[in-house]
Amino acid sequence: MDPFTTPERRALAELSRNFASDNLAAALPEWEDSGEIPLTVIRALADTGLLGAGYPEDLGGSGGDIIDVSVITENLISGGASGGFIAGAFSHGIAVPHIVDAIRARESSGDADSAAWLADWAVRPVLAGQTLAALAVTEPDGGSDVAHLRTRAVRDGDDWVINGSKTFITSGTRAGVVVVAARTGEPGAGGVSLFAVDTNNAGFVVTRKLAKMGWHCSDTAELAFVDCRVPDAALLTPLPGGGFASLSRHFAVERLSLATIAHSTAARALDLTVEWVKNRETFGRPLISRQTVRHTLVEMHRQTDVARSYTKSVACAKASGSPVLLEAVMAKNTAVSACEFVVDQAVQLHGGAGYMRSSEVERHYRDARVLGIGGGATEVMTDLAAKLLGW
Numbered sequence: 001m002d003p004f005t006t007p008e009r010r011a012l013a014e015l016s017r018n019f020a021s022d023n024l025a026a027a028l029p030e031w032e033d034s035g036e037i038p039l040t041v042i043r044a045l046a047d048t049g050l051l052g053a054g055y056p057e058d059l060g061g062s063g064g065d066i067i068d069v070s071v072i073t074e075n076l077i078s079g080g081a082s083g084g085f086i087a088g089a090f091s092h093g094i095a096v097p098h099i100v101d102a103i104r105a106r107e108s109s110g111d112a113d114s115a116a117w118l119a120d121w122a123v124r125p126v127l128a129g130q131t132l133a134a135l136a137v138t139e140p141d142g143g144s145d146v147a148h149l150r151t152r153a154v155r156d157g158d159d160w161v162i163n164g165s166k167t168f169i170t171s172g173t174r175a176g177v178v179v180v181a182a183r184t185g186e187p188g189a190g191g192v193s194l195f196a197v198d199t200n201n202a203g204f205v206v207t208r209k210l211a212k213m214g215w216h217c218s219d220t221a222e223l224a225f226v227d228c229r230v231p232d233a234a235l236l237t238p239l240p241g242g243g244f245a246s247l248s249r250h251f252a253v254e255r256l257s258l259a260t261i262a263h264s265t266a267a268r269a270l271d272l273t274v275e276w277v278k279n280r281e282t283f284g285r286p287l288i289s290r291q292t293v294r295h296t297l298v299e300m301h302r303q304t305d306v307a308r309s310y311t312k313s314v315a316c317a318k319a320s321g322s323p324v325l326l327e328a329v330m331a332k333n334t335a336v337s338a339c340e341f342v343v344d345q346a347v348q349l350h351g352g353a354g355y356m357r358s359s360e361v362e363r364h365y366r367d368a369r370v371l372g373i374g375g376g377a378t379e380v381m382t383d384l385a386a387k388l389l390g391w
Contacts, residue, residue: 003316009071012053016075019048025080031217032363035209036174037088039129045089046129050076054093059100060124065319066253069093070260070312077264078271080360083367086261088218091171092126092133093257095179097250098194099123099133102236114233122177122196131176136166136197136223137247146181146247147189151225153182158232160184160195162225165207172221173209175199180225181247185240192243194236203228214366251376252328256315258375259328262335262368263307266342269364270300273346276353293349300345303338311335326388329381336372343368 003009023044031037045051054069055061073086099122106115126133139149151164162182172178178197185191197204205224212220237243274297277287287293311334314327346361347354354361372378 003067003319004071004312009068012068012071013075015048016050016072017079019045019050020076020079020081024076024085028080028082028085028217028363029358032084033216035216036219037085037217042089042132043129046127051090051129052127055096055100055123055127059103059119060127066256066315067319069257070315073257073260074264074267077261077268080268082217082363083261083265083371084215084218084363087170087215091135091175091218094170094250094254095133095135095177096123096126097253098135098179098236098246099177099196101246102196105238117233118196121198125176132171132174134169134171134175134178136169136172136178137181138166138168140165140167140222147192147244148187149181149183149192151180151182153184153193153195155184155232156229159229160232160235162195162197162203162228162230164225166223166225168210169221169223170218172223173206173219178204178223179236181243182225184243189244190241192241192247193239194243194246195230196234196236197225197228197230198234201228201230212370214363214369216366252318252324254375255328255332255381256311256318256324258371259307259311259331259335260315262332262339262371263304263311265364265368266300266304266307266335266339269343269346269361270297270304272361273297273300273349276350287349296345296349300342303341307331307335307338326385329376329385329388332375333378333381333385336368336378339368339371
């Protein structure tokens with residue numbers, strides 16, 4: 001049986017799709033204008049169990065794995081959500097896994113008190129929808145070059161003091177906990193560590209909220225750390241570094257998540273376009289009666305289906321324990337390429353209506369553009385693929 005279509009996951013798909021159609025689709029334009037998703041909506045996601053999918057139940061999650069998370073993403077978008085909504089509401093997906101790893105490591109070493117402290121303030125409230133979590137890696141003078149970040153953390157007694165700046169941080173303006181990559185050792189990848197920072201700490205500053213081309217309902221921030229003091233227990237990765245290894249380990253899941261957003265957005269844009277060309281008449285005939293339109297729809301379907309099938313196969317491999325480093329890179333690039341083509345053609349076939357802000361395909365067109373940038377730019381992914389292939 002296809003792991004994506006077990007009875008339990010069919011029910012999960014229906015729950016996700018209905019949640020989106022009932023609670024998200026009509027309100028998204030308002031959230032796009034306000035620039036944020038109401039916390040009440042994120043709490044509702046938590047109450048249904050969708051927000052905590054993929055996280056251990058003993059830490060407040062709903063259980064499940066990457067396949068369950070993929071099913072949720074695909075069907076939220078199918079029901080009328082957007083890539084921007086997924087990015088904003090589920091920003092913890094790229095932050096909390098690092099914290100969970102630290103909790104498990106402390107439990108294994110017998111440091112139960114520290115593990116419980118970390119879980120209670122940095123994981124449970126996030127999975128309950130009480131606050132947001134963000135990952136702060138990118139810096140103003142560097143994007144994908146994680147190994148050369150300049151933000152620095154220096155030990156001072158029983159604390160660490162962090163100084164530096166971050167930019168393009170999803171949910172950075174509202175997050176209650178931010179996982180921060182900072183240099184604790186020598187130059188290069190080996191000197192990078194990760195810290196869980198309470199945003200109420202003195203020295204944590206939201207420098208400004210950033211305006212973007214797309215993902216309007218997902219807030220994005222520039223952050224500063226000015227003598228920001230955190231306890232030693234906030235250090236998530238082993239010294240002398242450990243942060244780069246943790247980031248690299250979870251990059252595969254992040255890239256698969258972006259691939260899922262991409263092929264799901266393409267599928268939604270295709271569905272909207274098929275409905276449009278069936279009902280839209282020009283010169284006395286429906287648009288779909290014209291050969292060039294049908295051929296365009298077929299190509300949109302082909303690219304969407306290839307991206308979806310490949311991404312799902314990689315997700316299954318990941319769920320089975322394979323590292324899928326190369327496969328996740330290829331899935332992301334494949335799905336992003338398909339999405340960019342499909343949303344472009346969706347706007348084209350909608351004509352003037354597709355160019356209007358009131359059109360859903362216009363939102364998908366804007367939102368799709370970041371998918372080839374975030375999580376590793378397409379060019380960086382292609383070069384990484386060559387290295388993984390040994391070329």
